[in-house]
Amino acid sequence: MSNLSFDSTRCELMRQYLDSYLSNELLVETASEVVRHLESCESCSRDLESRMRVRDALQRAVVNRPVPESVRADVLRSLRESQPRSFMRPSTTRWAIGLASIAFILLSLFAANWTSLRRREQLVASILKLGVSDHIVCAIKGHSYPEVANSPDQIRNKLGVRYGVLLQVVQERLPGFEVLEGHICSIPGSDRKYVHFITHGRGTILSVILTERNGAALPTDKLLLRADSGSLGIYRDHLSGMEIAGFESGQYFAFVVSDLNQKELLQLALGLAPALNETLHTTARLLPPNATTQLAKHG
């Protein structure tokens, strides 16, 4: 990043987009434009970072404030004791309120379940979007790979001990694909780091991406597919024109992203996931705990 590209008019325009960028409300094209600007403008990147910190602090402060246990009971009691305000006669009111309350609670529980399902789908999409964003920003728009593949040693050097061992797995488990590049990258305006393998095959670019979960988790039920004899759940989605398959492995989310069709991508993900999962767990056991922060130190 450099201040040399500072252009006050451009920055002013981009800063008008930052609030919508933060709320994930921009069209993909405009979001890409913002990302490109952030890559070259330290000032705007700092501004976005500042806004994200304030939002995160606010979320934390509000959620951490306890809701008194008595509130629910108080509200329920008040509802029961509420005087009828309707056209009903007093003699029928108690029954009517009782029945209506039961109906409301049953129906709202049904609605809550539906809402919960919808939120779960949104959660899955938001996690899978991490992989799609890095694939689009780094591999597709950023074209951060050479035409001729880097040597395995070059790639291992870039990835370090912990992630270098994954190169062999990616190379062996993606038949028909050649690993062009492996590195640790990030998206402008975000602290998140990605271990990123960029491969080429079947006439397209395919990314294998890992990022730390940082406490987030995919839902454990209603998995789309299971690999590895049922112990590893794989989710898939079609986001921003890309097919993505993702799964949880130890402290990481792992993603396979490409514009291949859904069937092809899932076959590749199912072939890769168990071996990648096993290698990550083996590495976690062998490397000392203080090495687990390696991803955070890169980039």
Add this chain to the structure above:
Amino acid sequence: MPHLTDLFRTARLLLRDRHEAEDLIQDTYLEAWKSFHRFELGTNCRAWLFKIMFHRLHHARRRLAKASRVIAIDDPDVHEEPAAETVVAQEISDEDVLNALEKVAVEFREIVLLADVEEFSYKEIAETLRIPLGTVMSRLSRGRKLLRQELAAVARSYGIDPCAKRADAAETA
């Protein structure tokens, strides 16, 4: 009672008084069961309950408008200061953040809460508050800016210079 926690904490931050917040929640659920026939199954129950809550809140607020401190929300003089380069330092507690939020006028505070804490989309917020999408965007932008300015003031009161911290961070990087 689904979503009571989300509704209560939002009400509490808009009304500042626990009992008023409880009354509002009670009214909201009462209204919800009375008009449940209008709820479309398959739509977002949480957004529907928030919509009812804000409708009742705004109705009560309109009645009290004359007695309240009213900020002309489209008054450019109030909001055209440059955005503070705010950092949220470790010294700033959750309570400081909530106190800073309370200083933001309620018209902006409610949108910041709906967007940044409850994570509603702009469209859902526009429907909940019955205002145009453009107004959601401009109020959210101003609300976030006001909150950043309040937090910058808190940081300065602790002897933290947000701009200096920024400069340090840039040098370190």
